Amino acid sequence: MTRYGSWGGSVAENLAYSRSTGGEMMVQLYIDDGVPSRGHRVNIVNPALKLTGMAYCDHARYGNMIAVVYAGTFTPNQHGISELKRRGIKNRN
DSSP states (O other): OTTTEEEEEEEEEEEEEESSOHHHHHHHHHHOTTOTTOHHHHHHHOTTOOEEEEEEEEETTTEEEEEEEEEEEEEEOHHHHHHHHHTTOOOOO
């Protein structure tokens, strides 16, 4: 995250590895079966975490991987602003 800017408030991360699609992995993280603390679900529904960033890619051992980061606030740095422009995404800050 720090490569693209600075975060504030709370921050959290969920990771999942599976042969499933990204959408299916997000459902698995929300259901959080087998995780007594339901920590993945807690992150997803935490009202202090207002912003979400996701990346989905192939994984050599497990098939696929999804990384989801959450933050209370995020301010893009110059590199982050350049990436937003390159990808045609409007900066909401």
